[in-house]
Amino acid sequence: MDREISADHRGTTILYIDDDEALGVLLRKNLARQGFTVVNAIDGKSGLARLEEGGIDVVALDHYLLGETGLDILPVIVEMPDHPPVVYVTGSADASIAVEALKRGADDYVTKSVSTDFVDLFVAALNQALERARLRREALAAQEAICQARDRAELLLREVNHRVANSLSLVASLVRMQASLIADPVAVSALQETQMRIHAIGNVHRHLYANDQVGTVDLDGYLKSLLDELQSSMRDEARPHDIVLTAEMLQLTTDKVISLGLVVSELVTNAFKYAYAQGTAGEIRVRVSRRDGYTIELLVEDDGTGFDPDAPVKGTGLGTKILNAMAATMGGDLAYDRNIAAGTRARMTFPV
Template sequence: MPFSTEILTPIRVLYLDDDAGLGVLVKKALARRGHNVVPVVNSAQAFECLAQGGFDVMALDHSMPGETGLDVLARLGPRSERLPVVYVTGSADARLALQAIRAGADEYVIKDTATEFYDLLIAAIENVTERWRLKRQKAEDEQAVREARDRAELLLQEVNHRVANSLGLVAAMVRMQSAALADPAAIAALQETQARITAIAGVHRRLYTSDRIGLVEVDDYLEHLVGELQASLADEEHPYPIRLSAERLTIKTDKAVSLGVIVGELVTNAFKYAYEAGATGDIRVSVQQQAPAAVIILTVEDDGKGFDPQSASQGTGLGSKILAAMATSLKATVAYVPRPSGTCVTVTFPLD
């Protein structure tokens, strides 16, 4: 069998065969290819050499006094914890070859006195060693990729943590500023600004506490957001509880930001305009998936005096512009559902 003339990395081979003379011949044949063979004549010597380490592959004869190569294979342990093995035997019985492969051997060579045996053994040893080298290299590369990914995820979580903290600080400063004002219009404008900041901060807070990078659990996120809106908007004149019903859904970060801002705008409008002064009522927010269309439906509703979407804006109109921009980002459809009393707004957008 012809061999490549390329320069090979020397292979250190442990050759177990009770025929000491053949061991010497194998050592000489592999030495001509630049490889180093340590021949041993029994399994006790073999395991002693293996304990010392430094071998790349083991060639294992089948027939030995008191045991077989299959017995030695069983004692070597699982493939992940041992050297690659080339099984050598004088039998041409295919059943023995299959038995050896099933027992964990990586290659099988028939032993005879012809020169071809040495060529086949060399080829088997070199092929097995190269396959295992590639396997180890692949495992090392995959481990390096996993470690790099883990480092990137930790870094991203830290970034989200810092962004959430910074936005939380900004929201707190806006709250303090609104508390120092007497102008109702200015206070309302700052409250709206705080709600928008809170919506975005909540996304980053969910991201750095989640194991799923780039994805947000809608129910957890909205529960936190609704709590923040309740704390910032509710007062003696607007004592309306916000009631949330949200399915367990996962969406991407950019969708979560848009969804949060939309919820903030609609809830803020409901607090400001839904009920007459002194009236009681609640504001309801629900999120559900519509199957099989794979769309999400956000609903914000109240039992107040109602709203005509064709009427002129009661404020600056900024909220309507932000709502339209976020809806465009979500590729969403915004609809005002007719009803005898109160206001019901639905926002429908694709899940993917």
């Protein structure tokens, strides 16, 4: 039996800090039979110095030392980086000392006595402390592996978003080049709208690449970038309109932001094209706010000629189909307010 125990503990070094040198010699002899190597220190200073040298697997710290107690030394030990586990040794019958030692970072404790069971209890406490330390190390290693895997996944996801954004920008550029080679104004308009839709999606991936969040987008920043791009591309002498954005600081998942971006792009594009007479400046207002803890409201409004949702659609009608499809995808409800004095107000609510 002794040989099996010895094999388990062979190479395990104990630092025993106690000013009772006779007990230290006794423990060293008894524990050596079980495979432990015991290093003695008679006070806190020499014990801490030995710890700094390294090579200690577990510390046994006595409560009563010359001019100090183990409770004075214990906090210094546990503040050391990657410190070994500590078994607190006390001869006091006062359980509060053991409790205080555990509160200050000891892994276990044993009550010192002259009985023959003391060595066995001491070894059991050492084994428990070593086992706890092993479990802590394994937990830290597993957590570190998880963090590294997460970091690699986030890096890969950012790279994917970067590549998707670049690819969509390339596609938008090809569409723009194609539009420049066509004389038919209807075809040119359709290609320009397609380009804007591509930009609306690509903008999401650019924000995902640039931000620290994974899978969520800051909605206010995304909408500002999207609307700046829309105004820059559509504002001219015939349509000198301004877009005004009011948006709460919200974070939404990628799929909802893509759908919302397409909805905003369609509504704002329609307002740019049809709300005001050519050459007349107008304002297009976009507002996004949280109505309650579970619902977000989007308003796109203007002060133009007004829009009758029951009238025949202008153009190809693709924009209306996209709006309805995106609203359905988001589980939202899109409608036009009919009780306004002038202009158009599109309102969509959708669950977070």
